[in-house]
Amino acid sequence: MSFETDIEGLKELKDASLWFIIIEILAIIGEFASVAALVIAVIDLVLLFTIAIPKLRHAFQIFASTGKNVSKGFTGLNLILPGIVVELLGGALAIAGLFSSSVSLAIVGGVIVFLAAIILFIAYLLIGIDIFNLGNFYNNDMLKIGGILIIIPFISFIGWILTYVSVDEVINKLRGGTYVPQQFQVYQVGQGIIRLDGTANLTLFSSINVNVVSASIDNTPYTTTNIIPNVLNVGNNFITMKFAGVTGLIPGNNYYLTIYLSNGTSIKAVVTCSST
Template sequence: MSMQNPELDGLRKLRSGILFLIISPFLAGIGFLMLSLFGLAALAGASSGGAVGAAAGFITDIIAGGILILLGSILGIVGVLRIKGGFDILKSIGRDVGIGGTGGTLYLVGLIITVIGALIVITVVGIPVGLPLYYLGLVIALIGDILIGVGIYKVGDAYNEGTTKIGGILAAIPFDLISFIGYIISYIGIGKIINMVSSGTYVANPSYQAGYSQPYSQYPQQYPSQAPQFYQVGQGIIRSNGYAQLAIYASTPASIISANIQGTPLTSSNINPNMLNQGNNYLNIFFGNTSSLQIGGQYTITITINSGGNIITINAIATYQG
């Protein structure tokens, strides 16, 4: 059974979380409309003489509106948990998106405060306390929202995907409509990234260095001009959890037979994906216990490839980050 690709898992979590944040404001917005419009209508009825009926209608509208706000906040919490989880996974494989994870934490704290405020609001007698608490949560969530937008931009920058970068910029602008549009654009852009990573055809931003000790560059092997070309893109990383992440360019589809770290007994037990598609391929190679490696040390990983029946070996450089 092949190992799940953590990069795709992180991107998918991020995208699904953004979808929740697109839906969440609708519910909360409807709730606020009910609190304001229906509440005013009830008060107008009270001024015309129907005090008892108006009071009952006001209470009903407050409860209904508060419930919608509560549901919207809870949906937002689910969304931001997935966004934070997505950022954390991408950070763990070397993507420079930590600011998005920080934003997710702040957003989560803010939304929890809004839920508490909404719960107090629907008790009716707690409105003077509940609403200020709710707005305090909104301010904290707003700061988190800005940082999430910056994190989304960094995702677009890492994968050289312009739509995601535009979406991240708009999402970071603290105006509801603009931010909302930014999340929609980000959702579309990250979908493109997922498709590129799944097919192994994405081209990394040449200036992007997160997770690598130097900018992306190519290390071609010497083959005749008509022969298939396989070489490393950038410089990889090896982590203490036993995984190595590498980007490999292939001029033609091929299969990976094995990988080993030179000068050590470490040999791959799982490579995902184990097929190379034409273009850039992001590999996750599991070597097991890497505690014998030196933190900061550079190691050569030899990858054996089967290309149309021809066995080819290429060397890739990776830094052990511990």
């Protein structure tokens, strides 16, 4: 079984981690720099939105293409921009209140900054959870610890350092054939497709024999039990699912599936809509 797509995602995660390390360290330096603090803050924001976030988003997209559920990470990334915008607004109001000697304005600004801190905490909480889950998937404790530490303000850079360092170990195991899957694993291999008539084709890897009970298209009312074959054998399994009455699919768009198994678990898969 090839893990080339996983390796591509891990490399992108490593690159993103490096930039988050730089951004976090610059932010700490900025706390102690008086004259250069504004310049450092601007550099931080530019690096965050032009390099770090796009690279991490791309990493999550690659992991999603292999069926890993990284939806929390996407949500976390989407929360960073509004969190920072709210933080800047609150900071501006607080400063304006101080210069105008308006206590009420300064208090309002402080409250808004506090709300922004909550938004940003939730953002990095969701990102950290998905990185922890990746560590769990690849059986790598350092990656799991990195995901936990990313959540914690002021020391999150340590989490990014651990994430950066752990990736090489995971890649070496995947390339060297020493990666040992968990006792039970079912996940998507490669990219699936779904046609405009609701017929989906994808490949699932299973470490055990298990039945596929049903499947649904996320954020839609469409579900199906018309799955051929409905039994996964050990190894790769080519699956066809037929969702009846599907309308509104857009060619080129990705759609996420939730696949329910007979052992009570479910997995995520991603399919791209094809017009043919």
